[in-house]
Amino acid sequence: MLVEGAPTRAILFLSVRIHLAFSRGLIPFIFALLFMAIAQQPCHAQSPEMPPAPQPAPLPAKVSELLHLMNDPELRQWLEKRQAAEQPTPAIAETMIESGEAKARTRYQALRSAIPTVPAQIAAAASRVREQAKNSGFAPATVMFTALVCVGFAAEWFFKKAVVKARFGNPLVAYAVGEFGPWVTFMLVSSAIFLAIDWPPLLHVVILFYLLAFIIARLAFAVLKPLTDAGALSAFGTRRIRLFIAVLAVAGATTSLARPLSIDRDVETIMSYGFSILLLLIAIEAVWRRPENASAAEQRTVVSVLYSLYMICLWFFWAVNFLGLFWAGIYLIVLPRLLTAVGRTAEAFAKGRWPNDNKTSARTVLAVRGARAFVIVAAVAWVIFIWQYNPNILVRENPTIDAAVRGALKSIVILIFADLCWQLSKAFIDARMGDADSVASSPSADVARAGRLRTLLPIFRNALAAVVIAAAVLTVLAEMGVQIGPLIAGAGIFGVAVGFGSQTLVKDIVSGIFYLMDDAFRVGEYIQSGNYMGTVESFSLRSVRLRHHRGAVFTVPFGELGAVQNMSRDWVADKFLLRFPFNTDVAKAKRIITQIGEQLKEDPEIGPQILKTLEMKGVEQIGDFGVELSFAFTALPGRQTYIRRQAYTMIRDAFIENGIDFAQPAAQAGGEDKSDAAALTLQKKWGEQMARSPSPRT
Structure with a gap:
């Protein structure tokens, strides 16, 4: 038994060690040991006198089962995890830093090696476009694009000749037609000619991208003109912005053509960096040469240095693909000035369109606030687009941060919409109150209606403000991930508790509602209730303010008024x-x-x-x-x-x-005595x- 059991135990021990070695990654080491052992044994030929080696006995069933289990993939996976858990792992921060440094180094070396090939690849792409155009019977791309632009400009010239002869009743319409009509004409004519021609594939892509860039740049120039005329931009600022937009349009069209023209990705990246550096230099030059007061030269130098460093930081954020920080920095500088410029332009538009309206009229408020709201919503929408489709934003991997950022961006839009609704409502109510105040010498029916409006509109304005604020706050909390259902339920319970605890306050409010429904008195009327008398000056939710004819002021809760004697109604x-x-x-x-x-x-x-x-x-x-x-x-x-x-x-x-x-x-004086x-x-x-x-x- 002992002799027969020894091979079994040896095989079992050897199997376990082999599988453990496999699980720990020691297979090469075991093979090396086996090779050394075999090499040290002499190789003897089997002599005929030696008896044949005995045949090994068959393995027991348990050993076979153990060997079968050792070959199970799940068991191997468990052994690998156990071995990985026992080995020390490097820190996550160190791993990220090392991997980031390695990627950056590799990327830098690839871009550095691609720099010498930029002229050759651009020349090869231009040669392919030129050759395809020549084989199709077309002139080179520059000639075709120039001809297309010239035809568009000719259409603009005819349009301007026609507009000079036309007469518009509204000067604002005439201004809009004069500024944006040529651009619309150019776009329609050039687009129609481009769509009518069957272009070769490469020439089609080149003409399309550069034509779109040219049309978009012309539109931006047309938008800058009203801003400059309204005084929102200086002449120097307008020239620098036009130059920046022109270079940006050329850069966008050129870099977009890299893939259709089979230009290498590294060369495309180098071209993007080159154009971005050029745009950065234009911005820095505009900062240093901007016209300002000459007496503050030292302060101007400090501000220019700070602005330049700020722009360099923005360029760095763009270069490393931190688009969220890049656009946040852009908005921090551009958005306040852009809102001011858009507000002035919209105000000038409203003044030209409605010359009899003041700044607080509903139409002027809609024009100014609406234009500013549109700019802010467009900026937020662009940030949301960048956040949604940029795969390199690391914080998107955290669901909490991602939800908070999305909720904050949506909350900005909600607050802008709430502010616009409130400003429009307030302007409309104030306008109606002004009309009611001006009807002092009108017939009796108009005076009564005006007095009722002056009474109800302030209360309606206060109630509307409370509703808008409550709705905006609850919507913002919902977008930020807060469950507002319990808040609403809690507010209802709190309102019931307050109602029971302050019955007098509730009585005053309810009494005031019924007084207003009965039209018992209005602002400007002289009333008397008990010991209180005077002219009604204003209302609140719970009281009325009376001005006595001798100057004293009574603030009387509605619940204490009782029967009211109105001395100013009708006649x-x-x-x-x-x-x-x-x-x-x-x-x-x-x-x-x-x-x-x-x-x-x-x-x-x-x-x-x-x-x-x-x-x-x-x-x-x-x-x-x-x-x-x-x-x-x-x-x-x-x-x-x-x-x-x-x-x-x-x-x-x-x-x-x-x-x-x-x-x-x-008085009678006489003998008769009077008492x-x-x-x-x-x-x-x-x-x-x-x-x-x-x-x-x-």
Whole structure:
């Protein structure tokens, strides 16, 4: 048993060691040991006298099963993972740095070796285009492109001749046609000719890219013209921007032709770097030569140096393909000035289109704010496009950062849209309130409608502001990944709790809503409620502000108003009494009052305020020392006191001229004693009669 079991254990041990060696990557070392062992053994020929070697015994079933398991791929994979886990791994940062350095070195060497081949490849591509055009019966690409551009310019010349003879009613339309009409004409004519010709493949690509670049550059030049005319850009800045756009258009067309013309990728990259350096030099030259105040030369030098370093950093971000940082830096400099220029241009457009509107009108706000919003949305959309389709952005591998960046970009668009909606609504409401304020001398129906608008529009504006802010905040939170469902539910529960805890506040708000629905009072009306009286100046959600005719201000919650006496609604009937002697000719007095009423009605200042002129009603009562005559008139609310004072003056003068006296209290002195109480009573009646006044307003 011992002899028979030894080979089995040896084979099992050898199998395990072999598989462990395989799992640890020691196969070459084992093969070397086996080769050395075989080489050291002598090679003897088998002599006939030696007995034949015994045949090995068959392997047991368990050993065969073990060997079969050792050949299982899953077991090998497990052994490899175990061996990799036992070995020390280098740091991730070191690995990334080393791999990045190796890639950069390889890329640099490839570009350096490709630099000498740039002229040859460009010449070969040009030769292929020229040869294909010649074989197809076409002139060289430069000649064909020049001819196409000349035809477009000829069409522009005819268009300008036609526009000079045309007459436009709107100067803004004439300006737009004069500036953008030639570009549209050039684009249509050149595109039509290009599409009508059957070009050779390579010549077709060359003409197409350079024609598109030329048309886009012409459009940019046409856009710069209104900005310069509006004062948003200086002449120096316009020239440098035109040069920058021209070089950028040529660079875009040239680099885009690299692949269709079979130019090497490294050569294409070198061409892109060359054009980018040229654009960088143009920008730096514009910074150093910009016109400024000569007295601040030292400060200008420092600013120019900082701007130059900033532009070099931007170029570096573009060179290493950090497009997110590159465009963020571009926006940081260009966007504020571009928004200012676009705002001035839009304001000039609105002023030329609607000369009677002010800066706060809805159309002007829409033009200015809408133009700025369009620029911001376009900038954000471009950043989103770069973020979406640039595979070299490392932070996109982190889902949290990627979602936060996308949410922030979308939130900017949401806030811009909310601001535009609020500014338009506010401008519309302010315009309507201004119209309502200007209807002071209109008929009664218009005045009532204007007063109601002045009452409701401020409350509606405040409510609209709250709605816009709440909607914008919730939408931004939703875009940032915050679950707003629990916030809305919590806000509802909090609102119920606040409602139970502040019943007085809720009562004031609800009462104010019903007062406004009933149209109980409006801004500018004189009301009285309990101990509070005054002119309504403004509203809030819970109170009304009253200005007393003596200057005091009452802020009264709606819940405390109760019954409201409105003294300024529709019309006011004013009545007063005057006392005359018993022998007064009442008929004569009535004729005099009728003449005074006609004079008041014909007065240019007082007449429009009188709805029913002054008239005498007759004898009201007979007093102790004369008769009391009743007078009345109907006027606009708030003007009755002024009209009554004028009527008092005219009645006094007319009655004195016609010999009609006013009754006066008389005291009788004689042998008969009069009680002091009777005299005091008589004086009290006279004082109350003279101090009687229907309204406290002046």
